[in-house]
Amino acid sequence: xxxxxxxxxxxxxxxxxxxxxxxxxxxxxxxxLFWYVQYPNQGLQLLLKYLxxxxxxxxxxxxxxxxxxxxxxxxxRKPSVHISDTAEYFCAVSDRIYKYIxxxxxxxxVLA
Amino acid sequence: xxxxTQSSRYLVKRxxxxxFLECVQDMDHENMFWYRQDPGLGLRLIYxxxxxxxxxxxxxxxxxxxxxxxxxxxxxxxxxxxxxxxSMYLCASSLEGRGLYEQYFGPGTRLTVT
Numbered sequence: 001x002x003x004x005x006x007x008x009x010x011x012x013x014x015x016x017x018x019x020x021x022x023x024x025x026x027x028x029x030x031x032x033l034f035w036y037v038q039y040p041n042q043g044l045q046l047l048l049k050y051l052x053x054x055x056x057x058x059x060x061x062x063x064x065x066x067x068x069x070x071x072x073x074x075x076x077r078k079p080s081v082h083i084s085d086t087a088e089y090f091c092a093v094s095d096r097i098y099k100y101i102x103x104x105x106x107x108x109x110v111l112a
Numbered sequence: 113x114x115x116x117t118q119s120s121r122y123l124v125k126r127x128x129x130x131x132f133l134e135c136v137q138d139m140d141h142e143n144m145f146w147y148r149q150d151p152g153l154g155l156r157l158i159y160x161x162x163x164x165x166x167x168x169x170x171x172x173x174x175x176x177x178x179x180x181x182x183x184x185x186x187x188x189x190x191x192x193x194x195x196x197x198x199s200m201y202l203c204a205s206s207l208e209g210r211g212l213y214e215q216y217f218g219p220g221t222r223l224t225v226t
Contacts (some may be wrong), residue, residue, distance in 0.1 A: 011153070015166060034214055043116070043202055043217030044155075051212060088152065098143065098162060099170075106152035 002020050002027040002093050006103035013081055021076040021106045023053045023091030033074045035065055038105075039087045047089075050074060060099040061085070115139070118203055124224045131190040133221050135203030142208035144186035145215065146170075146178060146207040149200040161186055162208065193225045 013019045024100045025031065032051050036044040048059025055067040065076045074091060091103040121132035137144065142160050146171075147155040157170030159178040167178050175197060179187045186205075190197055200222050204215040 006154075032212060036217075041219075043219045044204075044215075045217065046214045049214055094212070098160060098168070099157065100145075102147075102155040106150060 001029050001036055002031060002095050002099075003102050004091050004093055004101050004103040006106050008106050010107045010109065012109045012111055015083055015100070016080050018079050019081050019085075019108065020093075021079065021089050021108065023076065023103060025072050025074065025093050027072075027093065027095075030096070033049070033065075033067060034100070035059065035063070035074070035076050036061075036086050036090045036102075037061075037093060038090065043096045045092060047076070062094040070082070081108070081110050082112060115201055116205055116216050118201075118221050120221050121219060122222050122224075123198065124226065125190075125193050126226055127194060129190075129193050129225075131193050131223065131225075133188040133201055133203075133223070135186045135188070135189075135205075135218055136184055137186075137205040137216070138184065139216070140183065141203070141205035141216070142183075143206045144180065145204040145206075145212065146176075146186065146188045147202045148172070149202055149220070154201065168175040193223075195225050197223065199223060209215045 003026050033045040034049045038044045048057045050057045050067045057065045089103045090105050116137045118144040146158040160168045162178045177189045202220045204220040206215045
């Protein structure tokens with residue numbers, strides 16, 4: 001069975017500072033990995049995904065994530081955040097059959 | 113652009129009522145999903161459908177049923193609403209592809225059961 005852990009429930013960071021949101025997963029088989037963002041009162045939208053190939057994945061809005069197989073991690077990073085990045089971020093894995101397993105989310109609060 | 117729409121953004125129902133949540137997608141996706149989202153618990157899968165009239169239970173199906181009579185529409189039914197079903201409900205769709213493709217989400221329905 002797969003599981004996803006997002007250890008940080010909230011991350012406050014000042015505007016223009018870098019940020020890293022952590023995601024660890026466990027799985028006995030290969031998985032596909034995703035990061036989604038949810039702005040207030042909206043559904044989730046895809047930031048980026050890792051299927052195979054290069055372990056550094058670039059997404060929308062300047063975000064990137066690095067897949068680390070040995071550490072079973074897929075941390076999300078942005079070198080300089082904006083107020084508009086304030087949102088909740090979800091890491092997810094696909095079990096390559098049909099199911100997607102989501103983490104509990106990390107609330108990113110960007111401070112002026 | 114894929115669009116997933118949900119019939120209501122906010123809904124208030126009484127305990128014991130039968131509740132219907134409707135979801136429609138316009139991109140001919142095979143897979144459709146219903147999740148509930150609760151603070152600190154993330155998204156939990158209620159039901160999944162991979163084809164018309166086909167459905168699979170997710171992690172928390174108790175108290176819910178679903179219907180998929182047409183490819184573009186996936187309904188979630190609360191047979192007898194209870195206060196512990198107060199939550200945000202999210203519908204999603206994806207292409208068939210063994211988890212290769214991302215999910216597209218609707219805006220959510222915030223259901224309050226009083």
